[in-house]
Amino acid sequence: MTLSAMLFLPLAGAFVVAMLKRERDIKFTALAASGATLLLALFAWLRFVPGGLNFEEQYTWIPQIGVSYHLGVDGISLPLVFLTALLGFLVMLYSWKQKERVKEYFLYFLVLEMGMLGVFLALDLFLFFIFWEVSLVPMYFIIGIWGGPRKDYAAIKFFMYTLAGSVALLLGIFIIYFKASPHTLDIPLLVKLSPLAGSLPLAGLVFWLLFVGFAVKVPSFPFHTWLPDAHVEAPTGGSVILAGVLLKMGGYGFIRVVLPILPEASRQWAWAVAILAVISIVYGALVAMAQSDFKKLVAYSSVSHMGYVMLGVSSAMALSSPEMLRSGVTALNGAVLQMFNHGIITGALFFLVGIIYERTHNRDLNKFGGLDQKVPLYAAVMTVVGFAALGLPGLNGFVGEFLVFLGSYGIQPLFTAIGLLGIIIGAAYMLWTLQRMLLGKPRVEYPHLEDMDVRELVVLAVLVAVMFMVGLYPAPILDIINSGTLAILGG
Amino acid sequence: MFALLPELAVLALALAVLLGDLLRKGRARELAWLSVAGLAGAFLLTLRTTYGTLFTETLVADAFGVVLKQLFLAGTAVVILLSMREMERFAWKAEYLSLVLFVCAGMMLMVSANELITLYVALEIVTITLFILTAYRKRDALSVEAGLKLYVQGFASSGILLYGLSLLYGATNTTYLPAIAQALARGSPTATLLLGAVMVLAGFGFKLSIVPFHMWVPDVYQGAPTPITAFLSVGSKAAGFAVAMRVLVLALGSLQGHLIVVLGALAVVTMFLGNLLAISQNNVKRLLAYSTIAHVGYMLLALVMSPKVGAASLLFYLAVYTFANLLAFAVLIALSDAGGGEDISAFSGLVTRSPWLAVAMVAALLSLGGIPPVAGFVGKFYLFANAVREGFLLLALAGVVNTIISMYYYLRIVREMFIVKSAAPAVLPSFALKVAVALCLAAIVFFGLYPAPLLRSVEYAAALLVR
Numbered sequence: 001m002t003l004s005a006m007l008f009l010p011l012a013g014a015f016v017v018a019m020l021k022r023e024r025d026i027k028f029t030a031l032a033a034s035g036a037t038l039l040l041a042l043f044a045w046l047r048f049v050p051g052g053l054n055f056e057e058q059y060t061w062i063p064q065i066g067v068s069y070h071l072g073v074d075g076i077s078l079p080l081v082f083l084t085a086l087l088g089f090l091v092m093l094y095s096w097k098q099k100e101r102v103k104e105y106f107l108y109f110l111v112l113e114m115g116m117l118g119v120f121l122a123l124d125l126f127l128f129f130i131f132w133e134v135s136l137v138p139m140y141f142i143i144g145i146w147g148g149p150r151k152d153y154a155a156i157k158f159f160m161y162t163l164a165g166s167v168a169l170l171l172g173i174f175i176i177y178f179k180a181s182p183h184t185l186d187i188p189l190l191v192k193l194s195p196l197a198g199s200l201p202l203a204g205l206v207f208w209l210l211f212v213g214f215a216v217k218v219p220s221f222p223f224h225t226w227l228p229d230a231h232v233e234a235p236t237g238g239s240v241i242l243a244g245v246l247l248k249m250g251g252y253g254f255i256r257v258v259l260p261i262l263p264e265a266s267r268q269w270a271w272a273v274a275i276l277a278v279i280s281i282v283y284g285a286l287v288a289m290a291q292s293d294f295k296k297l298v299a300y301s302s303v304s305h306m307g308y309v310m311l312g313v314s315s316a317m318a319l320s321s322p323e324m325l326r327s328g329v330t331a332l333n334g335a336v337l338q339m340f341n342h343g344i345i346t347g348a349l350f351f352l353v354g355i356i357y358e359r360t361h362n363r364d365l366n367k368f369g370g371l372d373q374k375v376p377l378y379a380a381v382m383t384v385v386g387f388a389a390l391g392l393p394g395l396n397g398f399v400g401e402f403l404v405f406l407g408s409y410g411i412q413p414l415f416t417a418i419g420l421l422g423i424i425i426g427a428a429y430m431l432w433t434l435q436r437m438l439l440g441k442p443r444v445e446y447p448h449l450e451d452m453d454v455r456e457l458v459v460l461a462v463l464v465a466v467m468f469m470v471g472l473y474p475a476p477i478l479d480i481i482n483s484g485t486l487a488i489l490g491g
Numbered sequence: 492m493f494a495l496l497p498e499l500a501v502l503a504l505a506l507a508v509l510l511g512d513l514l515r516k517g518r519a520r521e522l523a524w525l526s527v528a529g530l531a532g533a534f535l536l537t538l539r540t541t542y543g544t545l546f547t548e549t550l551v552a553d554a555f556g557v558v559l560k561q562l563f564l565a566g567t568a569v570v571i572l573l574s575m576r577e578m579e580r581f582a583w584k585a586e587y588l589s590l591v592l593f594v595c596a597g598m599m600l601m602v603s604a605n606e607l608i609t610l611y612v613a614l615e616i617v618t619i620t621l622f623i624l625t626a627y628r629k630r631d632a633l634s635v636e637a638g639l640k641l642y643v644q645g646f647a648s649s650g651i652l653l654y655g656l657s658l659l660y661g662a663t664n665t666t667y668l669p670a671i672a673q674a675l676a677r678g679s680p681t682a683t684l685l686l687g688a689v690m691v692l693a694g695f696g697f698k699l700s701i702v703p704f705h706m707w708v709p710d711v712y713q714g715a716p717t718p719i720t721a722f723l724s725v726g727s728k729a730a731g732f733a734v735a736m737r738v739l740v741l742a743l744g745s746l747q748g749h750l751i752v753v754l755g756a757l758a759v760v761t762m763f764l765g766n767l768l769a770i771s772q773n774n775v776k777r778l779l780a781y782s783t784i785a786h787v788g789y790m791l792l793a794l795v796m797s798p799k800v801g802a803a804s805l806l807f808y809l810a811v812y813t814f815a816n817l818l819a820f821a822v823l824i825a826l827s828d829a830g831g832g833e834d835i836s837a838f839s840g841l842v843t844r845s846p847w848l849a850v851a852m853v854a855a856l857l858s859l860g861g862i863p864p865v866a867g868f869v870g871k872f873y874l875f876a877n878a879v880r881e882g883f884l885l886l887a888l889a890g891v892v893n894t895i896i897s898m899y900y901y902l903r904i905v906r907e908m909f910i911v912k913s914a915a916p917a918v919l920p921s922f923a924l925k926v927a928v929a930l931c932l933a934a935i936v937f938f939g940l941y942p943a944p945l946l947r948s949v950e951y952a953a954a955l956l957v958r
Contacts, residue, residue, distance in 0.1 A: 061941075062942055064943065064950060134863060156899070170875070171884075174879040174880075
């Protein structure tokens, strides 16, 4: 019941919000609903027993097509569930000053939170797909209503791109369904049945159908073009959730669905995934370096950082002999941790972009400078987050990337070596960004900049605390993740 | 006789409404509510249907027919609820109601027909009555033109259909559908038979607005009174598909090998053309007309599949499509009743003007587009999954690609409602319209979240249909 409660609390909050009139009540309700969800996620984290599925729930739902309401968390989904609940709550807190169309704003975010949690909790492909699509509509509204000047274009591009990906996903699910006997959409059962074992051409087709569906969301090169548009136009809260959680749904799909259900096809095509991952890493980083729009820079850095996730996943896919198991598990651990870390870091970065944009109405990096003198608190936080993003040891970004490269090196050394370029370029654009924003002479355009207020500070302090916790002592979260990846890679 | 009770009830209701109008003038409103109540009563009667054949096997009462009849009764009730403002505005008499009820009775007979002549007569009851209803806005040139167009194409297509039916009779020496199936099973098909089948297909093509027989649809849909457009887009489509199922798939089942390529190609062309042409429409009635064509394309997939699977997919899809489409029309009618017109711009800023209508419209459009958690998703899931199961991977692919295209223009309306700002006044729908909206919305949400009961009954109906 824990998971169902966690899943439907935001929805219940949304219903209450829909009934309320006063803006203050609406904000309190939204904060309370997402706060309670976060507490439940924390509870689940503390009560989690590594190894196997926890808090499993299963009820018959549509017996005619072999669909059940099946929820559960394991070491892979738990960190992402926690990430979703945390960012969901922080976005509500950050949006306290929201003025325009308040009721709808919080309503969509609450529904969105439910959709995202559902994706990570669902253990039935039908349920998984429903939540996958449910998260689409509120995000469309969030970009479309509160977005920037080109919001129309960005919102529809986001929607159509993801929809195109998800129908490919749907076709793949159909084939898996009919190949399984008995026909079922239950993920753990499908993993056991391994319905496409031995039929490689068909398994390859299914693999690529699922690949398109998930890669659009990640986004992996060449399906990434919706991301910069969506990020630049989305309001701050939307960007945080988009980069922090929605992208993880893609990576999670690879680990939860593709890897365990299609092991042979995964092994066969791992090299292609690795190549696309390496392109995403290097190309994303290079394009990020060329940006002067702060938000666009973070967006492209996401393409690059999610490339690390895909590199780790591809190494786990390529796993062919038991000797390599250690490396594969390490790479996959790194991929999951990198997803969690990227959510925390990029979430923080987008909050920082939002905070400075609110004050200056400017995102052009070349029009900043000397912020360390004007807003020292902001500059300090920005520095920590920037260092976490470029992978400084001691902060969380380093741990995930290190594990991905360490594991991948044992399996695909060449791709790993090329991928390492991303670290260098990443460090370059991040440092350059910090330099352009924080150092130098203060600009005359903004004589009276206010530093972060308490609310903003709390939001970022929480995220920075997580960065240090995972960076300095990653063992607890890695234990949890490791139990999940071992189960998937059959260790 | 008891199997025919629902039809008789609807006929009696139609006559009662006529009589009531004669005895007491100006009571159209009360009679409309009476009709809705009567339809609900007939719905209850369908629950007690005894299965079997009637009148020397010319009519058959089976679970397949019952599901469709229930759909017609619910749909007709919604159409009457949607018509109330229009009836008041133009001071239409209750005769309008009785015509709608006659169409309903005709459709119920259509899906029960077990024999070609009965089928044709039932079809004509529906078609001729719909001419009148389409042209019912007598002073509106568009409405009259629509009626005339429907009339011309209706008779042309009836002629083609009738000719095809007569060829079938000539080739098999019987007009009974089961007997035709038996006759066909005995030998290889002759040229006469194939020609007959193709003519029948073309005849249905007109009725169902399959491309390339779809030209009349946008004009007729635009010109007809909007409640009647809604009626055309769901009721007559459902009845047409049911008959096509009985004739093309069951009676002419052994020809399916010959027809499969044609039907598959028509399905793909119909869905693509419908969706692509819908993109550029600004009149929402025309947009929904093209969207209907596209949905006909999806449903044609059901005729390609093996009968049992196809019938179940078709019934389920029809049910969810009916409620979603009626809901979209209901919101459109609420807006045009309030004087907003029928263009997409009528929907501007609806979320602030009338949030519940906006929510209902989004639900309807997402359902039509096949996005969860509303019922349209389960309908498409079931239909396309079954297409994959039957080995029609490419047809399923065409279907899902079209889903993407269709969302583009459905989103245009969503965008207008939620993103575009408007200073237009709030929309205050009538009580009857609210009831209709609530009914359809409840149906698509319920069937979306808990489709098991409906799936069970359509699979049961399909299993009994094909034995």
